[in-house]
Amino acid sequence: MDELLTVRGLKLQFRSMRGVVKALDGVDISVHDREILGLVGESGCGKTITGLAILGLLQKPQAEITGGEISYRGQDLLAKSDKEMQDLRGREISMVFQDPLASLNPVFQVGHQIEDVVRIHKGVSKRESRDTTLAALAEVGLPATDETMKRYPHQFSGGMRQRVCMAMALACGSPLLIADEPTTALDVTIQAQILNLLLRLREELGVAQVIITHNVGVAAQTCDRIAVMYAGSVVEEGPVVEVLSRPRHPYTIALYECLPHGHTASELRTIPGTVPDLISPPTGCRFHPRCKHVLDVCPTTKPQPAQVADRHWVSCFWATGQDGAASGHEAAP
């Protein structure tokens, strides 16, 4: 499998009234051909920002990338101009967002909105863009008819609207889709339909995906690999079954124990403390103030990813043993 997208050591900060928000502090992820990667974490951990940074959608100069690299099929995305990025978005990498009602234009018919995307990216005739649009609607399980094309976003249900967004994202045949909380606004039976659609798109069209979600269940049921984020870094990454059945990072373990799935409330574990303020994040490992396995080294040094099992990487001194972190430096790709 070829590596499609690679993010290495991505650091990003925002300027705000209160100071500089160190939002991302070394994010490492990679997505291979036809692979679904889950980016999992709680609010504010930087998972959406990572998605937006990949697509170059963050507003400059407030958002500033201070380190790291993003490469897509060997091209350095951070070196590209705005114009080049615009060509790439929608054609090579697409994104669907959490709230489909907010990401569709309420005053244009959906057919028109999808056709626009096709014409801009492919430079084809009106007729051709119409055919492409109808094909895209059929792919996402909507009736490929004039009637669907002529409807406005408000005339669809939430699940159908998300399908429209996905049709728009895939109309130009992008091989990589970034889905940011694609089912969070939907009911559970509709969520299952959309997740199944994401899996079908991979099966039939070979679309690789990054699914950004706070729902561990969504990641567990759809992804091949997951990356768990905390306070701006990926703390653990690996094959989904491996990571969820043998989590190594104290945060992943604690997060998993917080899930009410199959437990009574009295059996639930909680994580002490709160998510840190990223204007003055904790030094060293950002999880150390809440970690029950904290070692002397944790407050001073940031742990590097170290391999603990086949393709399973953890950034933690405790999980890898003090020496493990040092060998992690060498082993890191």
Place this chain on the structure above:
Amino acid sequence: MSLLQVKDLTVHFHIRRGLGKKSMDTVHAVDDVTFEVVEGETLALVGESGCGKSTAARAVLQLVKPTAGTIRFLDQDLSGLSAGQRRKAMRDAQVVFQDPYSSLDPRLTVHDLVAEPLKAQARMSARELEARVLALLEMVGLGTQHLWRRPHEFSGGQCQRIAIARALALEPKLVVLDEPTSALDVSVQARILVLLDDLQRRLSLTYLFIAHDLAVVESMAHALAVMYLGRIVEQGPAAEIFRAPRHPYTVALLRSSPSPDPEERGTMKVLEGDVPSAVRPPAGCRFHPRCPFRMDVCVAECPQPHAVGERLVACHLPDDFDTSTTGSKVLL
């Protein structure tokens, strides 16, 4: 002993067909809903958006007027009471809403927020009031240092604690929890669930728990009522329904919820179709357009709830019918 009995509760709303139009449509929000909440237990009303679970809870709290049906709370029929009597009766029923930022007045301090119900309903000296406010805050895990702050200075989880303290101020018997953790992150959600569970034991509270997240419900509920488009399709002991759901909709709801357990990978099922509009609900069984086991009778006749063991199921299928095959498997 049951604290709350709801019988044949129906709530219809009337809405205009369109801007400036005179003709009206009826939204069948809740239809013929019957349930009981046993003292000291938690009854969860679950279902997807628009199924009427929140409206049913609001009717219990007398926040919307039922179109038909009776609500008995503490052995009193609420519909027969005068406004004053009702106000007195409702002291014992309090509520915590989903979004604490919109349910707490942003201009009030924590002290005033928690003291407000006490001032309105309880006669207390200033000193008693102070002591009570502090005791309540302590009960939900907040302290003196939080007294004079306002809601925007708190995280979502802390705000929900303030809302819980406020709801408990008058020592209610029943607390309606309307999606109390849906707006929270999982690690914060776990802490609120632990708190609610602890408070229930300590104060022998009765909860009417409204939720769409089945894992949350499973961790909290003793009894469960599953709603679909205004009607209860299945109700009974929670553990039993989770173990072996009977109604095809309950099966679909449980199976479409993605499990975080990697060993259950690939067990997720998909139910096709959308929830129909509550303005023109399907005739007969409201679930029939999406039901894989639809029969002629389902289209013609609305199934009445009948007892299957300890639970009530509203479905025309024979009791020994295997509904576990509802929904198609996801591609993995």
